[in-house]
Amino acid sequence: MNPLVLLAIDATLVLYVLAMGVALLRVTRGPTAQDRVLALDYLYVVGMLVMLVLAIRHDSSMYFEGALLMVLFGFVGTMAMAKFLLRGEVIE
Amino acid sequence: MTLSAAEIAIVVLLLTSGVFVLLAAAGLVRLRDFFTRMHAPALASSFASWMVTLASIVHFSSRGEGLALHTWLTIIVLSITAPVSTVVLSRAALFRRRQAGDELPPPLGQAVAIEQDRSGRTH
Numbered sequence: 001m002n003p004l005v006l007l008a009i010d011a012t013l014v015l016y017v018l019a020m021g022v023a024l025l026r027v028t029r030g031p032t033a034q035d036r037v038l039a040l041d042y043l044y045v046v047g048m049l050v051m052l053v054l055a056i057r058h059d060s061s062m063y064f065e066g067a068l069l070m071v072l073f074g075f076v077g078t079m080a081m082a083k084f085l086l087r088g089e090v091i092e
Numbered sequence: 093m094t095l096s097a098a099e100i101a102i103v104v105l106l107l108t109s110g111v112f113v114l115l116a117a118a119g120l121v122r123l124r125d126f127f128t129r130m131h132a133p134a135l136a137s138s139f140a141s142w143m144v145t146l147a148s149i150v151h152f153s154s155r156g157e158g159l160a161l162h163t164w165l166t167i168i169v170l171s172i173t174a175p176v177s178t179v180v181l182s183r184a185a186l187f188r189r190r191q192a193g194d195e196l197p198p199p200l201g202q203a204v205a206i207e208q209d210r211s212g213r214t215h
Contacts, residue, residue: 008103015110019117034185042133052144075173085184
């Protein structure tokens, strides 16, 4: 692969990691529980994007399944936590 | 060192998505209220993920093995799940803020009843 493309991919990954670090601030600080859940959901989405960019970088479509699983687990986790905040139990 | 058209497209799409993800994180930290803060991550789950998906489609299609659209599946799943989790989370936040006794708009049914009551009195 062209070294310039590799450089751009690495720069994108650095931007993602920076964004995740900033979002972690909201997870640790976040005044209420729903702020933390929102930031965790965001972290899942960025993790999915990292997987897709790694798939381009390593030229392998194996990462794609990981990204898909990450989306699904992020959704299930967020729904479970939001339901818990709403009612105090996950499954009624 | 020259870049092909596909490589230029990949570079531009990826860097733009990185900038948008960072913007979303900044919004998540800088905005003041939870309900305004909920808007920021949508930037990552719609715009940035569309760009990365397009970049990966361009990359895997430019290898000479035909069109590779399987990455599209992530964006379909994400665009189904993201609104659902946002709505449930905002309902949870509304419920918790009402329980805490914050000043919030009334539930929709109650608001309509108040509005009808008010207009009935004036006419």
